[in-house]
Amino acid sequence: MPRKIEVSHKTIIFTIAFIGLIWFLYQISSILLGLFVSILLMTAFNPIVDRLNKLGVPRSIAIFIVYILFIGLVVGGITSIVPPLIDQSTNLANNLPTLFDQAGTWLDGLGIEGVDGKVIAGQISQLGAIPANLIKLTIALFSNIVTVFSVLVVTFYLLLERKNLDNYLVILFGKGEEEKAKSFVDRVETSLGGWVRGELILMVIIGVLTFVGLTLLGIPYALPLAILAGILEIVPTIGPVLSSIPAILLGLTVSPIMAIATVALYFLIQQLENSVIVPNVMRRATGINPLFTIIVLAIGLKLAGVIGAILAVPILIVLRIIAIEIFSLKQLQKI
Numbered sequence: 001m002p003r004k005i006e007v008s009h010k011t012i013i014f015t016i017a018f019i020g021l022i023w024f025l026y027q028i029s030s031i032l033l034g035l036f037v038s039i040l041l042m043t044a045f046n047p048i049v050d051r052l053n054k055l056g057v058p059r060s061i062a063i064f065i066v067y068i069l070f071i072g073l074v075v076g077g078i079t080s081i082v083p084p085l086i087d088q089s090t091n092l093a094n095n096l097p098t099l100f101d102q103a104g105t106w107l108d109g110l111g112i113e114g115v116d117g118k119v120i121a122g123q124i125s126q127l128g129a130i131p132a133n134l135i136k137l138t139i140a141l142f143s144n145i146v147t148v149f150s151v152l153v154v155t156f157y158l159l160l161e162r163k164n165l166d167n168y169l170v171i172l173f174g175k176g177e178e179e180k181a182k183s184f185v186d187r188v189e190t191s192l193g194g195w196v197r198g199e200l201i202l203m204v205i206i207g208v209l210t211f212v213g214l215t216l217l218g219i220p221y222a223l224p225l226a227i228l229a230g231i232l233e234i235v236p237t238i239g240p241v242l243s244s245i246p247a248i249l250l251g252l253t254v255s256p257i258m259a260i261a262t263v264a265l266y267f268l269i270q271q272l273e274n275s276v277i278v279p280n281v282m283r284r285a286t287g288i289n290p291l292f293t294i295i296v297l298a299i300g301l302k303l304a305g306v307i308g309a310i311l312a313v314p315i316l317i318v319l320r321i322i323a324i325e326i327f328s329l330k331q332l333q334k335i
Contacts, residue, residue, distance in 0.1 A: 033307070033311075034147060034150060034151050034154070035154065036311065036314070036315075037151050038151050038154040038155040038158055039158065039188075039192065040192055040195075040196060040314060041151070041152075041155040042155050042158040042159055042162070042189075043188070043189045043190075043192040043193035043196060044192075044193055044196035044197070045063070045066045045070070045155070045159060046159060046162055046189060046193070047193065048062075048066050049062045049063055049066055049159055049162075052065060052066075059159075059160060060160060063156055063159050063160065067152065067156075077227055077231060080223070080224055080227055165185050167181075180325065183325060184321065184322075184325040187321050187325065188317075188318060188321055191286055191287070191317045191318075191321060192314055192317060192318070194285040194286050194287070195282070195285060195286050195313055195314050195317060197285055198281050198282050198284070198285025198286060199233075199234055201281055201285070202233050202234075202273075202277065202278065202281055203230040203231065203233045203234065204230065205277055205281075206229055206230050206233045206240075206269065206273060206277075207226045207227060207229055207230030207233075208226070209269050209272075210222075210225065210226040210229040210230070210243075210247075210265075210266075210269060211223060211225075211226035213265040213269065214226060214247060214262070214265070217251070217258060217261055217262060217265065218254065218258070219247060219250055219251055219254065219258070219262060220250050220253065220254075221250065225243070225246060225247045225250070228243050228246070229243040229244075229247075231243075233273075234310060235306055235309065235310060236297050236301065236309040236310070238306055238309075240266065240269070240270045240273070243266075244262070244263070244266035247262050247266065248262045248263055248266075250262075251263075278290075278293070279293060279294070282313065286313065286317055288313070288316065288317065288320070292316070293313060296312040296313060296315075296316045297309055297312050297313065299312060300312025300313075300315075
């Protein structure tokens with residue numbers, strides 16, 4: 001006789017409520033993403049704001065000063081990259097047939113026959129548009145003025161109300177747990193701020209290594225290419241590949257051998273980055289085991305693409321702190 005399975009009304013209601021919650025979170029995922037970015041910016045800016053505040057600068061004025069510096073750095077970085085890359089990529093696209101004719105002649109000299117420079121140029125001439133398209137994509141990401149403005153406004157109020165965040169979070173811990181709430185906020189700020197600073201350190205290291213390498217090779221526009229490599233360092237796996245494309249194309253304007261040398265340079269930097277720089281910098285900045293850093297980056301990339309890879313580590317940081325502070329899972333401190 002088949003066994004009868006009974007499902008209680010509470011189970012049905014709970015299941016429906018859970019599915020509804022998942023659906024609701026999915027619908028507001030873009031808002032949650034913007035809020036998370038605001039929290040990241042708050043953790044990065046707050047130490048500077050606090051220092052200015054201690055020097056006697058009103059907190060609201062200190063926030064505006066930090067905003068001006070931040071926006072100035074972003075605009076300065078973009079304007080230093082855009083003009084030379086667009087100019088060089090356009091010139092390179094026009095000269096590709098000649099360059100690949102030269103490459104074909106060079107390969108013929110090595111005994112490799114059957115290479116038609118015009119055919120190759122015709123097939124990959126679209127590569128010349130990659131830097132310009134990359135710049136257009138970057139500009140498009142920042143062109144949504146409403147989103148950017150909303151993130152900056154939320155960040156402003158988070159910075160302004162930073163000292164009151166402890167009181168707002170007491171509801172998660174219950175009355176009489178003010179110290180626990182304060183500890184939670186402080187740990188989140190310290191850890192996420194460490195991640196942001198770690199990313200900035202990585203950007204600087206990769207930018208400097210790229211600049212030195214390109215300068216030694218004699219690649220044109222080494223500085224803007226190095227800045228591009230530093231900026232795209234925040235995008236795991238894909239960023240270094242994208243930043244190498246314009247450098248390789250510019251290497252072709254010198255010689256095919258120089259293009260190969262440029263490929264070798266970027267490959268060497270990426271191997272050094274993956275095996276030495278990233279694990280050690282992030283270990284010191286966030287306190288997370290390098291192995292878990294690599295694993296969560298891979299999971300984030302698989303689940304949500306580039307955005308998932310970028311936010312994988314900070315999300316892990318927050319979940320780890322929640323598990324330790326709220327659910328008292330102290331063993332997760334070893335991660």
